[in-house]
Amino acid sequence: MHEYWNPRIERMPIEDLHKLQEERLRSLVRYVHDHSPFYRQRFQEAGVEPDEIKELSDMTKLPFTSKIDLRNTYPTGMFCLPENWVVRYHVSSGTTGKPTVVGYTQDDVDMWTESLARALTSIGLGRGDVIQVSYGYGLFTGGLGLHYGAERIGATVLPTGAGNTERQIELMQDLRSTAIACTPSYFLYINEVAQKMGLSIREDTKLKAGIFGAEPWSEETRRRIEDSTGIKAYDIFGTSEMSGPLFTECHLQSGIHVWADLFLIEVIDPKTGERVEDGERGELVVTTLNKWAFPLIRYRTGDITILNNEPCECGRTHPRIMRILGRTDDMIIVRGINVFPSQVESVLMRIPEIGDNYQIIVDRKGPLDVMTVKVEVTESTFSDKIADLMSLSKEVSRQLKSVLNIMAEVELVEPGTIPRSEGKAQRVIDRRKV
Amino acid sequence: MVAIKQISIFAENKPGRMARVAKTLADAGVNIRALTIAEAGDFGVIRMVVDDAESGYKALHDDGFTVSETDVLAVEIKDVPGGLYEIANTLGMNNINVDYAYAFVTAKAERAMLILRVDDIQRATEVLSEAGMRLATREEIQNI
Numbered sequence: 062m063h064e065y066w067n068p069r070i071e072r073m074p075i076e077d078l079h080k081l082q083e084e085r086l087r088s089l090v091r092y093v094h095d096h097s098p099f100y101r102q103r104f105q106e107a108g109v110e111p112d113e114i115k116e117l118s119d120m121t122k123l124p125f126t127s128k129i130d131l132r133n134t135y136p137t138g139m140f141c142l143p144e145n146w147v148v149r150y151h152v153s154s155g156t157t158g159k160p161t162v163v164g165y166t167q168d169d170v171d172m173w174t175e176s177l178a179r180a181l182t183s184i185g186l187g188r189g190d191v192i193q194v195s196y197g198y199g200l201f202t203g204g205l206g207l208h209y210g211a212e213r214i215g216a217t218v219l220p221t222g223a224g225n226t227e228r229q230i231e232l233m234q235d236l237r238s239t240a241i242a243c244t245p246s247y248f249l250y251i252n253e254v255a256q257k258m259g260l261s262i263r264e265d266t267k268l269k270a271g272i273f274g275a276e277p278w279s280e281e282t283r284r285r286i287e288d289s290t291g292i293k294a295y296d297i298f299g300t301s302e303m304s305g306p307l308f309t310e311c312h313l314q315s316g317i318h319v320w321a322d323l324f325l326i327e328v329i330d331p332k333t334g335e336r337v338e339d340g341e342r343g344e345l346v347v348t349t350l351n352k353w354a355f356p357l358i359r360y361r362t363g364d365i366t367i368l369n370n371e372p373c374e375c376g377r378t379h380p381r382i383m384r385i386l387g388r389t390d391d392m393i394i395v396r397g398i399n400v401f402p403s404q405v406e407s408v409l410m411r412i413p414e415i416g417d418n419y420q421i422i423v424d425r426k427g428p429l430d431v432m433t434v435k436v437e438v439t440e441s442t443f444s445d446k447i448a449d450l451m452s453l454s455k456e457v458s459r460q461l462k463s464v465l466n467i468m469a470e471v472e473l474v475e476p477g478t479i480p481r482s483e484g485k486a487q488r489v490i491d492r493r494k495v
Numbered sequence: 496m497v498a499i500k501q502i503s504i505f506a507e508n509k510p511g512r513m514a515r516v517a518k519t520l521a522d523a524g525v526n527i528r529a530l531t532i533a534e535a536g537d538f539g540v541i542r543m544v545v546d547d548a549e550s551g552y553k554a555l556h557d558d559g560f561t562v563s564e565t566d567v568l569a570v571e572i573k574d575v576p577g578g579l580y581e582i583a584n585t586l587g588m589n590n591i592n593v594d595y596a597y598a599f600v601t602a603k604a605e606r607a608m609l610i611l612r613v614d615d616i617q618r619a620t621e622v623l624s625e626a627g628m629r630l631a632t633r634e635e636i637q638n639i
Contacts, residue, residue, distance in 0.1 A: 438505050438561050439561070440556070440561045440562065440563070443503075443505050443561045443562070443563050444563070445501075445503035445540060445542065445563055445565045445612075446540075446594065447533050447535045447539075447540055450505075450535065450538065450540070451535055472537050472538075473505075473507075473537065473538050474507055474538075475505060475506065475507055475512075475559075475560070475561060476559065476561055477559050478507070
């Protein structure tokens with residue numbers, strides 16, 4: 062029942078995969094050098110000639126690229142083909158700075174679609190499934206990416222886009238969606254709205270799988286989603302610079318399969334730029350092996366993860382990354398201690414007395430950073446006794462301290478008062494004046 | 496069983512919260528008999544006895560409040576010095592702990608009532624009745 066979309070590639074022996082990567086890397090390096098003034102200059106600055114890149118191990122001679130390069134070359138300075146080759150643009154929202162533009166040739170769109178076709182097949186979706194795409198359509202890559210991937214495997218797409226939640230739930234029922242793709246925080250909101258409408262995802266819909274990504278989420282949130290709705294929750298990864306959403310876990314839910322014939326990944330120490338050992342956390346760096354309008358060489362994604370090169374029990378030989386643990390730029394430093402919102406989330410989701418939504422507020426009182434975590438009290442566990450509420454807030458604070466090594470004030474708030482989002486949730490509010 | 500239902504509401508300690516609770520009950524046509532607020536810094540618990548606990552609970556719940564129902568006792572206090580002592584002493588002598596209490600006077604000021612939340616409601620009912628104290632029933636609270 063769990064089939065492969067492209068069995069020859071997905072189960073390719075690791076040595077053959079490496080050989081394929083090596084060939085593709087060599088031609089990529091030559092290609093970007095010949096087509097892009099940006100890369101030519103970069104190679105020159107790093108003192109590396111395309112001919113020096115012969116084996117995979119030569120890779121570390123290549124310079125890194127990052128979001129800053131994309132901004133400096135806005136809008137299309139890093140493209141390697143003239144605009145008339147480009148069949149589509151996507152543009153990032155630019156919430157953390159200037160927007161970034163990515164462009165695709167027809168082959169690039171096909172590569173993206175192939176990657177998702179393999180991924181969606183690996184979680185058991187195919188013809189006969191109805192996939193509700195509740196990611197935003199438009200400049201954001203999530204909606205259109207999943208849309209094409211789902212069509213490619215012969216599934217039926219229900220392109221709801223984000224928002225209009227009650228309608229989403231009605232359509233989910235009427236057209237019998239079997240899978241949904243959206244941010245995990247939006248799915249939790251859909252579940253909340255369904256309950257208010259007197260419906261249960263488990264009993265009143267045919268939903269069996271969720272494909273969740275575009276924001277970091279935790280294993281504990283997965284358990285919460287699965288326990289409360291009866292669906293299987295799968296992690297999906299990809300950034301707009303790489304194409305958009307590209308990779309998911311397989312049905313075994315044990316790490317995200319990154320197709321090695323399409324992307325070469327490394328995990329580095331963000332401070333030193335050195336590669337870390339497999340199994341150690343670091344920043345994900347990607348090189349595109351089959352992408353032509355806008356290829357990337359050693360692009361620093363800013364996403365923190367762990368690399369696993371062991372073959373998966375599902376039979377796929379490609380490397381896996383663990384769920385994204387956070388971003389180098391969403392890490393907050395509180396009193397000199399690094400805190401990732403995902404760490405806070407994993408603590409909160411273990412505590413049944415509190416709701417699915419939370420917010421972290423960092424402020425400065427005098428010379429001291431103060432971190433406050435707002436959580437919602439749920440009605441099912443609400444005790445009339447002040448003492449019980451006080452000890453709940455103390456318990457949350459204690460558990461946060463044991464994981465983060467820092468005191469956090471816990472504020473219990475009324476349900477529904479923490480803002481819900483239809484896209485990426487804003488979990489951190491930093492009020493410190495820099 | 497003479498226990499009556501008290502409604503408890505979780506509320507953040509912010510301007511307008513109390514008004515929202517009151518408006519919901521007003522719109523539902525529910526009349527408040529007695530009310531107390533226990534506050535603990537950022538949040539508090541509003542506790543109240545109303546004429547129609549079921550409608551009150553439902554209205555608040557539907558409006559998105561975190562609300563629960565708790566069994567409490569309503570004991571009539573004699574309006575003379577030592578009235579409260581009599582009740583408190585009876586419970587104390589029988590080793591029954593009072594979690595919290597608040598008092599009110601009925602609309603026509605005929606009687607004073609003490610709302611009590613105790614750790615053993617069954618035994619409290621027994622010992623108070625044996626000591627000759629009157630406990631108000633649900634119907635009485637409704638009709639005061």
